[in-house]
Amino acid sequence: MSAAATAIRRPGWVASVAILLLLAGAGSSRAEDNSAKRLLRSGLDRYRAFDYEGAAQDLRNGLAASPPDAKENALVLRALGDVLVVLGRDEEAERAYRRLLDLERKRHAPADPALNATRWALYAVETALGHHEEAGRLFHEVVDESPRAIVTTLVLVDAADINRVTLLSGFPVRYSEALARRALRIHERVYGAERAAAPVARLAAVLRELHRDDEAGRLDARLRALGERRRPAGQ
Numbered sequence: 001m002s003a004a005a006t007a008i009r010r011p012g013w014v015a016s017v018a019i020l021l022l023l024a025g026a027g028s029s030r031a032e033d034n035s036a037k038r039l040l041r042s043g044l045d046r047y048r049a050f051d052y053e054g055a056a057q058d059l060r061n062g063l064a065a066s067p068p069d070a071k072e073n074a075l076v077l078r079a080l081g082d083v084l085v086v087l088g089r090d091e092e093a094e095r096a097y098r099r100l101l102d103l104e105r106k107r108h109a110p111a112d113p114a115l116n117a118t119r120w121a122l123y124a125v126e127t128a129l130g131h132h133e134e135a136g137r138l139f140h141e142v143v144d145e146s147p148r149a150i151v152t153t154l155v156l157v158d159a160a161d162i163n164r165v166t167l168l169s170g171f172p173v174r175y176s177e178a179l180a181r182r183a184l185r186i187h188e189r190v191y192g193a194e195r196a197a198a199p200v201a202r203l204a205a206v207l208r209e210l211h212r213d214d215e216a217g218r219l220d221a222r223l224r225a226l227g228e229r230r231r232p233a234g235q
Contacts, residue, residue, distance in 0.1 A: 035062075035065045036062045036063075036065045036066035036070065036072055036076070037062075037072060038062075039058045039059065039061050039062030039065060039076075040058075040059065040062045040072060040075060040076050040079065042058045043055045043056075043058035043059035043062060043076075043079055043080075043083070044079055046058060047079065047082065047083055047086075048215060050181075050185075052083050052086050052087050052181075052185070053087070055079070055083045056080065056083045056084065056087065059076055059079050059080040059083060060080065062076050063076045063077070063080065073103060074100055074103050074104065077096050077097070077099050077100040077103070078097075078100055078117075078118070078121075080096045081093045081096035081097040081100060081121060081125075081178075082121070082177065082178035082181075083178075084096060085121070085124070085125065085178040085179065085182055086178055086181045086182045086185055087159070087185075088158075088159020088160065088182065088186075089159075090125050090128045090129050090159070091129065093121075093125050094122065094125045094126065094129065097118055097121050097122045097125060098122070100118050101115070101118045101119070101122065104118060110141075111143050112143070113143050113144070113145045113146075115141075115143075116142050116143065116145060116172075116175070117175050119138050119141055119142050120138075120142065120171065120172060120175040121175065121178070122135075122138050123135050123138040123139050123142075123168075124154075124156060124168060124171070124179055126138060127156060127166055127168065128156055128158065128159075128166070145172075149172035149173070149174060149175075150172065150173045150174070150209065151170045151171060151172050151173065152171060152173050152176070153167055153168065153169045153170070153171070154167070154168040154171045154176055154179050154180075154183075155167060155168075155183065156168050156179065157182070157183060157186050159182070159186065162186060162190055173205070173206055173209045174206075174209055174210060176206055177203075177206050177207070177210065180199070180202050180203040180206045181203060183199045183202065183203075184196060184199035184200060184202075184203055187199045194226065196226075197223055197226050197227075200219050200222055200223055200226075201219075201223060203219060204216045204219035204220055204223070207219070
């Protein structure tokens with residue numbers, strides 16, 4: 001083959017290699033994206049099945065597998081923050097929620113109620129950490145929602161000291177799942193699952209507010225089973 005012929009063919013060869021590299025990169029990106037989504041789904045499934053350590057592992061891995069600008073990062077960070085709240089790892093939860101709030105502020109105006117869920121979560125975490133000034137600032141940043149959220153008073157128990165509790169007054173029920181799960185987990189660890197009727201009922205009420213009736217129904221069945229065990233023989 002002549003040098004001239006080689007020179008003519010080389011640009012096409014270079015272009016072909018460039019296309020192959022681009023396709024390989026796109027394939028790698030899609031694989032990472034699929035892996036991150038799979039880990040997010042697995043983490044959420046484990047969270048709802050009360051496997052919090054497994055959920056935290058999946059969600060951390062999902063965050064590591066996801067590109068920094070991926071849209072799913074907000075979902076992973078929210079789920080990870082919630083899992084860490086349940087586990088009582090409040091400093092780690094604070095970092096996850098802060099990253100989430102930074103992402104959300106890029107997409108929403110300060111007065112957008114879309115920021116409320118993360119602000120309420122951070123308010124609870126900062127309260128648990130004893131950062132009351134920061135908790136108060138976040139509380140005042142919360143904006144009115146339409147329709148107005150149903151609120152309740154929650155008991156926030158310190159994961160490291162069950163005798164240290166804080167009342168969170170006027171907390172929206174729809175944002176309280178992680179806190180309800182935390183209360184149930186602590187109650188079970190301290191008093192045993194047989195004496196956990198009250199926190200089980202609270203979590204069931206939260207899930208109904210979130211329209212997750214199947215999960216709430218399973219908790220109702222657990223409550224009935226607890227009632228049957230407590231009933232004296234012959235009644």
